[in-house]
Amino acid sequence: MNHNLFATFAKRMRERDDADFITTREGQRYSYADALAASARLAGALTGIGVQQGDRVAVQVDKSPEAILLYLACLRIGAVYLPLNTGYTGEEIRYFLSDAEPALFVCRAAVLDEAQRIATETGCPAVETLGTAADGSLMEKAAAATPREDIVPLGERDLAAILYTSGTTGRSKGAMLTHRNLGSNAETLSQAWHFTPEDRLIHALPIFHTHGLFVACNVTLMTGSSMLFLPKFDADVIFEEMPRGSVLMGVPTFYTRLVADDRLTPEVTANMRLFVSGSAPLTAETHQAFEEKTGHAILERYGMTETNMNTSNPYDGARRAGTVGRPLPGVEIRITDRETGEEVPQGEIGMLQVRGPNVFIGYWRMPEKTREELLEDGFFITGDLAIVDDQGYVHIVGRDKDLVISGGYNVYPKEVEQLIDELEEVYESAVVGLPHPDFGEGVTAVVVRQAGSRINEAGVLAHLNGRLAKYKQPKKVFFVNTLPRNTMGKVQKNELRKQLQDTYR
Ligand code: MCA
Numbered sequence: 008m009n010h011n012l013f014a015t016f017a018k019r020m021r022e023r024d025d026a027d028f029i030t031t032r033e034g035q036r037y038s039y040a041d042a043l044a045a046s047a048r049l050a051g052a053l054t055g056i057g058v059q060q061g062d063r064v065a066v067q068v069d070k071s072p073e074a075i076l077l078y079l080a081c082l083r084i085g086a087v088y089l090p091l092n093t094g095y096t097g098e099e100i101r102y103f104l105s106d107a108e109p110a111l112f113v114c115r116a117a118v119l120d121e122a123q124r125i126a127t128e129t130g131c132p133a134v135e136t137l138g139t140a141a142d143g144s145l146m147e148k149a150a151a152a153t154p155r156e157d158i159v160p161l162g163e164r165d166l167a168a169i170l171y172t173s174g175t176t177g178r179s180k181g182a183m184l185t186h187r188n189l190g191s192n193a194e195t196l197s198q199a200w201h202f203t204p205e206d207r208l209i210h211a212l213p214i215f216h217t218h219g220l221f222v223a224c225n226v227t228l229m230t231g232s233s234m235l236f237l238p239k240f241d242a243d244v245i246f247e248e249m250p251r252g253s254v255l256m257g258v259p260t261f262y263t264r265l266v267a268d269d270r271l272t273p274e275v276t277a278n279m280r281l282f283v284s285g286s287a288p289l290t291a292e293t294h295q296a297f298e299e300k301t302g303h304a305i306l307e308r309y310g311m312t313e314t315n316m317n318t319s320n321p322y323d324g325a326r327r328a329g330t331v332g333r334p335l336p337g338v339e340i341r342i343t344d345r346e347t348g349e350e351v352p353q354g355e356i357g358m359l360q361v362r363g364p365n366v367f368i369g370y371w372r373m374p375e376k377t378r379e380e381l382l383e384d385g386f387f388i389t390g391d392l393a394i395v396d397d398q399g400y401v402h403i404v405g406r407d408k409d410l411v412i413s414g415g416y417n418v419y420p421k422e423v424e425q426l427i428d429e430l431e432e433v434y435e436s437a438v439v440g441l442p443h444p445d446f447g448e449g450v451t452a453v454v455v456r457q458a459g460s461r462i463n464e465a466g467v468l469a470h471l472n473g474r475l476a477k478y479k480q481p482k483k484v485f486f487v488n489t490l491p492r493n494t495m496g497k498v499q500k501n502e503l504r505k506q507l508q509d510t511y512r
């Protein structure tokens with residue numbers, strides 16, 4: 008049996024033939040037949056460039072249907088797709104290329120010179136461009152290539168993708184996801200959420216993360232439904248498109264913005280059958296306000312880059328505000344003591360661990376990190392603190408990892424602190440997430456100056472600009488004389504969060 012996920016997709020794609028796969032408001036349209044043909048041409052181009060089975064293909068491009076076709080082409084030939092946030096700076100990209108050693112880096116034409124320089128420095132043999140209007144050198148090569156109609160036979164543990172997730176101690180870790188990981192989760196979700204070929208997903212998420220790439224696109228491909236690709240979230244466009252859509256997937260910021268808008272009514276959402284939220288906690292307040300204004304209960308689910316989706320509120324049945332629902336079919340969870348790893352009694356808070364066909368097989372070239380987080384019995388330590396109620400619903404109550412989630416993007420304080428601490432005028436710093444009305448949490452830096460230094464907020468931010476993706480940069484910088492510490496000398500971030508809790512309110 009061929010475990011190549013593309014073999015499963017291709018079967019459905021052939022059945023759906025001339026039906027819409029991806030459309031855009033600019034008039035682009037790929038039917039399933041078009042997508043099959045285009046992915047074969049791109050697969051031919053990749054082969055011509057020298058990409059072989061198992062090679063990584065790093066991709067930092069603006070959102071377009073062709074980027075998804077490139078993902079499909081990689082699956083087809085058994086290459087490993089490695090999407091990168093378009094917000095990453097050259098310095099951040101250098102790390103990913105040197106760590107992943109891709110055979111090809113696909114970038115935006117506007118940054119080609121810099122990309123080529125970084126590729127040369129990191130030993131990446133090929134760079135191609137891809138634009139948003141089906142343009143770029145990769146598309147030119149695809150047009151001239153001999154299409155590869157074959158689907159490379161693969162085993163269960165062969166890699167489909169590597170997605171980098173920042174490490175709590177500095178270096179980003181590449182989560183290795185197999186064809187089975189992605190396929191099993193897509194199948195589970197398409198059933199759990201009652202997807203049918205008639206669905207039309209309004210796709211406003213970025214496509215370099217699990218949510219917009221796997222949850223949205225793989226479920227669509229598994230079902231043979233269609234997607235309207237929007238470049239980004241824009242409330243005006245969402246309101247225009249909802250009468251022609253059936254599903255929206257978003258991070259909580261999407262929903263807080265929609266709820267705050269007078270145009271959100273039962274009428275405008277009448278054609279929609281499902282609103283999904285994830286990537287960060289959706290407040291019960293937003294959940295309730297959305298239901299009051301539309302009659303729709305947002306379906307909240309919970310996942311991670313390493314695991315795809317783990318739990319979901321039910322499609323039929325109570326979608327309970329403030330919970331992430333029950334484990335999905337095939338996914339096991341347990342709540343454990345943070346110190347001993349022993350399971351705690353039902354109803355107590357502990358570390359959430361998950362196991363299932365959705366769970367990744369390890370971190371790229373980091374066997375020790377893998378052993379620390381992926382246990383021998385197959386359970387993965389999520390770093391999330393949870394409680395399971397008497398009806399089996401999981402409540403995520405906190406995080407045991409030092410992580411800020413801003414508008415659905417993860418920011419690891421350590422990475423920001425290390426850069427701030429590089430400044431000679433800075434003695435030390437602590438970065439925390441504070442309640443933020445739009446982004447859920449706002450990245451905030453608390454800095455202790457060196458004696459005699461007069462560095463201000465602008466000085467700190469200027470140092471980060473260009474080194475760190477914009478969304479990771481602090482929205483505010485505070486200066487203090489000392490950081491609060493416990494008796495062990497550890498910075499008490501809880502104390503800082505308490506003191507500064509009203510910063511953005
Ligand atoms: C933009 N900015 C941000 C963010 N996004 N700052 C902090 N956090 C952010 N998320 C910056 C912009 O650079 C800009 O800065 C300023 O904030 C305001 O931008 P705005 O136009 O309001 O932002 P936007 O373009 O509307 O974007 C907000 C957004 C977007 C729609 C929430 O960030 C987004 O699409 N987030 C989704 C992330 C996502 O897909 N996460 C899934 C990860 P300036 O004005 O200074 O230039 S997958 C995952 O987590 C797991 C597996 C899961 O369970 O799904």
Ligand code: AMP
Nearest residue numbers: 172285286287288308309310311312403
């Ligand atoms: P990522 O590194 O992007 O995979 O982010 C995964 C993390 O996002 C999880 O470990 C959780 O902390 C958080 N997360 C995702 N979905 C939810 C949710 N529905 N509620 C609370 N936290 C969530």
